[in-house]
Amino acid sequence: MQDRAEVYSDSLQEAEHRFRRFANGIPGAIFQYVLNTDGTDTVSYMSKGCIDLWEIPASDVVDDASALSSQVLADDVKGLAESVQRSADTLEFWRHEWRMRTPSGQIKWVSGTGTPRRLADGGTAWDSVIIDVTRERQDQLALNQFFEQANTLNLITDLDWRIQRANPAWARVLGLQPAALLGRAATDLIDPIDRTLFLERFRSCQREGTTMELDCRVRDAGGALHQLTWSAEARVEHDLIFIVARDVTRARQDQRRLQQAAAVFESTAEGVIITDLNGSILDVNDAFSRVTGYSREEVIGRNPNLLRSGRHDARFYEAMWQEVQQQGHWHGEIWNRSKDGAIFPELLTISTVVDEAEQPSGYVGVFSDISLLKQHQERLNHLAHHDPLTDLPNRTLFTSRLQHSIERCRRAGSSLAVLFIDLDRFKHINDSLGHSTGDELLIEITARIRQRVRASDTLARISGDEFVVLLENVSSREAARAVVDDLLAAFQHPYTVNGISISITASMGLSFYPADGADVSSLLANADAAMYKAKDEGRNTVLFYSSEFTAEAFEHVFLETGLKQALDRQELFLVYQPQFDLQSRRVSGMEALLRWRHPQNGVIAPSRFIPFAERSGLIRPIGRWVLEQACRDGRAWLEAGLAIGHMAVNVATPELLRSSFAEDLAMVVSATGFPADQLEIEITESSIMKQPDRSIAQLDQVRATGVMVSVDDFGTGYSSLGMLKKLPINRLKLDQSFVRDLPDDPDDIAIAEAIISLGHAMNLEIIAEGIERTEQEAFLRQRGCHLGQGHWFSRPLPAEAIPEFMASHR
Structure with a gap:
């Protein structure tokens, strides 16, 4: 009997250990709560999830629930309190949600459930x-905000189409008040001519498990017909139908139907693998089997090294496990x-279980x-850093290599040369023979130059x-001259393109490191100056750079003295370029653009003075002025009843990396009264990648103020998809x-589609800049690009012209 009791006791202890390991390993907290008859309460057991929820060790709350309440x-x-008392009175299952503030100041929503039982006392x-x-709860709030947005007409109906909820856009667009729509059949809103097709298409899509999209006409409160694009999807498990409609009446005047397409990245479920301390696999989930091809039975008891690809050496795994041992995790x-032998990339997190x-x-x-993200990353990286016509490195990749x-060279004490090549009168060939012939000629020229540059050089x-060539390991000017003369010889013989013999020459300029410049911009600028001098001297020749070719020194003095006085003299001013929703063609925002009106030289473009301002430190007071002025103008327009949407302001790298930037930003918003959630700062991709970790920390603080953040000039920098996920x-x-070349250039099409698809996959809005033709707008809209700006919609406007512009675009 004693032996049986001991076995029973051991079994109870083992069961208790298993329960505690289970309780401590699941998300949240498991605990036993007791409400005494005198109204006092205690916690008799608490799992270690207490520290994650309440930021209090479990031991601190057992027998004393005050720290939780x-x-x-x-x-x-x-x-x-009422929910707990009600459950105690009725012994009904307890379920309740509430908010709490943890010791660190974090506000959390928590959900509690429990089964009550009456104690002997x-x-x-x-x-x-x-x-x-x-x-x-945050997702629900975001869903509500999405539903209530003004850009689309949203409905939720029961399975009999009776409207349960409608957003205010129905009143704004069609004059139909949401309250008056409740209980009506949504199909009754559709013109009888389109109603049968609507219902047939919906039933067909429901059988296929797809979302219906169809154009149908609806009459507004005044009886006028509007063309709406309807998207509808039934959620039978909720007995609801979700409808999103857009008014495309104006677009349908020129186009019968708007076909919407959205490419979505395919995502896979995460695999999970559990091992003991010796690395023996204890369990895996179904996603593991789907990804690896191994069934659960095949891997139980084996070591995860059966998945090793051979691409990583022993040091990689040693470092990985060392971090797991020291930090408790590795990512x-x-x-x-x-x-099946296929090698694939995965994003892996290993955590220690205690x-x-x-x-x-x-x-x-x-x-x-x-794998899919890697493929898109490689594709984007190549397209973003190579010329789509010739597949040569573009300016971004060239400057990096330079x-x-x-x-x-600085470390070795050696030299290099930069050769700038400009084709003489190429525009005449393009204009007379056509761009397709010009493109073929560029391809032929590229092939001929490639044959003559050395393997160590970059074209x-x-x-x-x-074109530009990086000549490495150039021992002397004479050695460089020999290479350049050989390249000039490439233009001595005519090119045959599409059966046409074409003669063309080139003007070339050469600069040397370190004699003619110690950085990328100086070497390129000086080689460019030498090339233009070669053109001035008759073309078809090469010149070495000389300091007399440039007025760079004068430009520096001009900018240094002029910019310091520009703010005080009120020579700086802003213009605003409207941004449009490509689906509704309504104004969605404004981008503030800086200009400098010099008293003698007239209006100076920002590309001339902004780089100098960044280098000299003047960008900080200038950037602060731009931000304040844009917010003041925006506030004035809002008070005048103008729905300008978001106000986008460009922020330079030195501003973003300033430790007080987010604090200064919040002060400007507070001082001007412009809503933080309507303010957007634009950061270039390249500026983020200069100091990515610091940039992410700064942007986190910016987002905490409620201000939106967008990445400008996306696709021209070096950011990886891994980095983009963190931003x-x-x-x-x-x-x-x-x-610029949409929708004619296949490479630009590929890049644009890839970036739009990437944005959709990551729930990011895409805005295209530089739209100048209706074909570009149509292409981007059809590919699912959300927003756009450019001269096709409007050139940048002075502040005083915005009210009139908005009045004409209601």
Whole structure:
């Protein structure tokens, strides 16, 4: 009997250990709550999830629940108490949600459930679970905000089409008040001619499990017909139908139907693998099997090294496990091999599992297959850094390579040369023979130059008829001259393009490191100056740079003295370029653009003085003035009843990296009264990548103020998709260099579609700049680009012209 009792006791202890490991390992907190008959309450057990929810060790709340109740927000105390008392009175299952403030100041939504039972002394005990539902409540808020947005006409109906909810856009667009729509059949709004087709198409899509999209006509409150694009999807499990409609009446005057397309990245479920401390696999989930091809039975008891691809050496794994041992987790990219031998990249997180004694008991790995993201990343990287016509490096990639070469030369004490090549009278060939012939000629010229440059050199195309060559390991000017003369010889013989013999020459300029410049911009500028001098001297020749070719020194003095006085003399001013919703063609925002009206030289473009302002430190007072003026103008327009949408302001790198930037931004918003949620700052992709970690920290602080963040000139920098995932941003701006040749250039089409698809996959808005033709607008709208700006819509306008502009675009 004693032996049986001991076995029974051991079994109870083992069961208790298993329960505690289970309770401490799941999200949230498991605890036992007791409400005594005298109204006092206690916690008799609390899992270690207490520290995650309340930021209090579980040991601090056992027998004393005051530390938990003190965190409940004052507005939620009464409701929580009443729900507990009601459950105690009726012994009904307890369920309640409330908010609390943790010791760190964080506001959380939590959800609690528990089964009550009556104790012998008359008190009530609940075996309860509380989980953090903050994210769900935030998502619900975002959903409500989306539903109430003014850009679309939204409905929620029951399965009989009776309207349960309608947003205010129905009143604004069609004069139909949401309250008056409740209970009506949504199909009754549709013109009888279109109603049958609407219902047939909806039933067909429902059978296929797809979302219906169809154009149908609706009469407004005055009886006028409007063309609406309807999107409808039934959620049978909720007995609801969700409808989103857009008024496309104006667009249909020129186009019968607008076909909407949105490319969505395919995502895979995350795989989970659990091992003991020796690395033996204890369990895997279904997603693991789907990704790797191994069934659960095939891997139980084996080591995860069966997935090793062979791409990583022993040091990689040693460093990975060292970090797991020291930090408790590891996160990064790794290449693994599936059962069929295919090698694939995955994003992997390994975490240490600890027992109730805070001792490691095993490991959990969570991973996702990122093959598709890698493919898109490689595609974007190549398209963003190579010329789409010739596949040569573009300016961005060339300047990067030149920078690296300069650093090598500086360390080794060696030299290099930069050769600027401009085709003589190429525009005449384009204009007379056509752009297609001009493109073929550029391809032939590229092939001929490639045959003559050395393997160590870099040939790039940086604009329409301009090439540049990085000549490395140039021992002397004479050695460089020999290479350049050989390149000039490439133009001595005619080119045959489409059966046409074409003769063309080139003017070339050469600069040397370190004699003619110690940085990328100086070497390129001086080679460019030498090339233009060669053109002045008759073309078809090459000149070495000389300081007399440039007026750079005079420009520096002019900018230094002029900019310091520009703010005080009120020579700086802003113009505003409207931004439009490409679907509704309504104004969605304004971008503030800086200009300088010099008393002698007239209006000076920002591209001339902004780089100097950044280098000299003058960008800080200038940037502060721009931000304040844009917010003041925006506030004035809002008070005048103008729905200008968002106000976008460009922020330079030195401003963003200033430690007090977010604080200064909040002060400007407060002082001017402009709503923070309507303010948007634009940061260039390249500026973020200069100091990515610091930039992300700064942008997190900016987002905390309620201000939106967008990445300007996206696609021209070096940011990776991994880095993009970390950025706290709302929008990507498609650079005008990728818009300029749409929809004719297949490479620009590929880039634009890839970036738009990337934005959709990451829930980011896409805005395209530089739209100048109706074909560009139509292409971008059809691909799902949300917003656009450019001369096709409006040139930048002075502040005083905005009210009239808005009045004409209601």
